[in-house]
Amino acid sequence: MDKTLPSLAAAVADIGDGATVMIGGFGGSGAPVELIHALLARFRETGSPRDLTIVNNNAGNGSIGIAAMIKAGMVRKMICSFPRSSNAEAFNEKYLAGEIELELVPQGTLAERIRAAGAGIPAFYTPTSYGTELAEGKPVEEFDGRMYVRENWLKADVALLKANVGDRMGNLTYRLAGRNFNPIMAMAAARTIAQVSSIVAPGDIDPETVVTPGIFVDGLVEVANPQQEEVLVRSGAVA
């Protein structure tokens, strides 16, 4: 078994117009910048994919990564918990101009909806958002004297992730807090693609240290010495 993909361009070649794409990371930590920029390059060359729904905790920073996708006009909708971070002008401008949709989801609900999709659980009840405007229109139910809100799973067509080491079978490890949403997004997408700093042979990752088992991963592409999104934003980089 070898899930290695030949290039970043090959890794994003099958993502279609209107797709829902989960992108790993929390701010710049664990963000797959090279995969995002490969998708952006394809859009600039071919006009596709467009009308994407992007799932991420945030809505891009600076002029790179998700912010560059938004600026380029390839994103129709963001599903996220915290779009209003610093340097989020790309999203803010489009949102205030009515040119991009926003589905605002509490962070823990976002994580659990993704996890549930990956685990085959179509809905669950959470105390989060009960009685607030983010629960309007959602079914509620009482359990042991407390009220809970029903939330549905959140699936994606594709997940683009950043991991640290991957073996050819798709087993993954992560670096520091770059783990965040990456392992649960790996489970929730029909097709999961990870960029990794190095691809090793099966057996070179101790099975006890595997974080994402290869069953959740469809393809991996090696990006040695990947760029770090926060460092790029701070340097004023433009994609």
Added chain:
Amino acid sequence: MTLTKLSNAQIAWRAAQDLQDGWYVNLGIGFPEMIATFQPEGRDVVYHTENGVLGFGPAPKDGEEDWDLINAGKKAVTLNPGAAIFHHADSFAMVRGGHLDLAVLGAYQVAQNGDLANWRVGSKGVPAVGGAMDLVHGAKRVAVVTEHVTKDGKPKLVESCTFPLTGLGCVTRVYSSLAVVDIRDGRFVLREKLPGLTFDELQAVTGAPLQVEGDFADLIVPALD
């Protein structure tokens, strides 16, 4: 009337005195984070951050940041011995599952029944909620650090919130710039107030009745720069 009041650092210092040895604690981004700097000596507290770290430590020196190691405020942090890293669903299982001893947040308004409004003040602009709506449910104690009144003198401790809610009946204690107030059975219960302030003066800048159960104490805080 100009009230002598505590600075944010002094409010954070007072909140820090209640941290107990062995607690797992989440401090909201911004003002609540300051509480960690006043953690009393000899008490072991493990800090949780939503993006998947237990046991993070202070910021690294300038130039030594590793931007893959950040907290929920997207600031660079370090790892203390015994730290653990996990994914987002596990992180919020810790939050909602009742595993945290304390969560501390900021507030626009807190109501006498424990309702909290802290995520937006109206329908304009770009809304953002982050983990606030999760953090108010599940932690064994949910505390708020806040000015007692707004910049234009309106009470922040109110009868009922007028701003959009973050959670219903979730706040258990408020550390304000004038007082320490518990929320019990739908009422504000005064625990401490600044000694230079009479009860009536404090009540006048509080939007709902302050109850007294037994004694309340003087709120004494060191001068901090």
